Amino acid sequence: MKRLQENRIELLKSYLKNNGLSPELLPEILDHLACEAEERLWDGNSFEHAFKGIVETADPKTLQILSVEHNHLLAMEKTLNDIVFEGRNKSYGAYQLRKGYKSTMQRSVLLGVTFFLLVMLLPDLYARLTPDPKKEDIGFEATLLTVDIKPEATPPPAPIELPKPEPQVNTKRFVSYDVLPDNMVPEEITPPTIDDLQHAVPGQENIEGNADIAEIVPPAAEAPAGKGKVVETEAPKEETFIAVEQAPSYLGGNAAMADFLRKNLKYPRQAAQAGIQGKVFVSFVVGADGKIEDVKTLKGIGFGCDEEAERVMKLMPNWKPGRQSGNAVRVRFNMPVVFQLE
């Protein structure tokens, strides 16, 4: 079998190229034509003759049609991206991005959904994976009970004391009469007789009273002229207040009391010898009348000082009593008595 020389093949190649055969088809067609040329050489033709025959079968028009048909075939496979990027720089990156868009999108959605579900289910997974606590790990268990909270029953309001009905005497209707023409005088009204008024007093209406007429007090005696009835509500004696609205005070104020104490208080000799100083807290009750009662020492310093303080307290003249709601009341009063050596 005769083989085509390299330069002959090159000749064929350039012929095909020059006639616009698409490069994708080139190797195949070249091989075909080369085979055909070899066949013709085998038959004893010269290369020039063979080449002529080839050019006859593979005329430029046929090659053109072949290329166009091939392109159409390829176009059917092409996507929109291939058409958009036809003849442009595909290696720039945008083509790759566009081409891979679908798969990238799918992957990202899948990943996103997986991640989201994982995050959502994490607490549940954690709860499933951690073992239940052991018996000895539990310090104590608290059981919850449902408690019905009932609204606190409000005590019923104290019954309102109805005012006692005022004593009512029997009355008899006694109407003053007007002089009228005969036809206008109402028939039924007749003045009460003496018998009627035996057990009743004249009034606007006939009322069956509930009090004896004999109990009626003459108005003069009932309401003495210019004198109101004074109601004195005395505080019970035994109640002793600690704090009152108006505290009891020494008549003449604190300065007068200080004077009194200076005048009467004697430093006990024992205490002076022992050099005792300090405060004696005395407590006493200022009675409702201002009298000092129930003197005692709350906290003393001894050496005769306590007794001396109590003695002087008892000597004090009556105080101005403390008042609560305007009433004089018994008030317990605490006072420090200071013993100080000069």
Add this chain to the structure above:
Amino acid sequence: MDTNTTSNEYVRGTLKTIVLNLLAEQKRMYGYEITQEVKERTSGAIALTFGALYPVLHKLEQEGLLVTESVEVDGRLRKYYSLTTPGSEAARTKTDDLERFVDAIRLLLAPKGLATE
């Protein structure tokens, strides 16, 4: 020339079937081999031009009926075609179809008296 063009007309319709059928027999062939095979078998009655053959081959390849492999022979790249599984299936059905069609054509073209016998 005239007979050639008319035969080309018929060939165009049956070319796919011819190619598939040949490949089913020969397993793998290249373009020139196919044209030679057809020429030999029909003693030159049917001549495939490469301008008609290659578009069909490429179309079949795109449809997934054929696969190609390139082998370097004598310093040139030779492209071999072979059938895929759906390709061999298609070859069978198409050959059957063509045979039935040819029978029908024969009936049509036969003289009346002979046809009824």
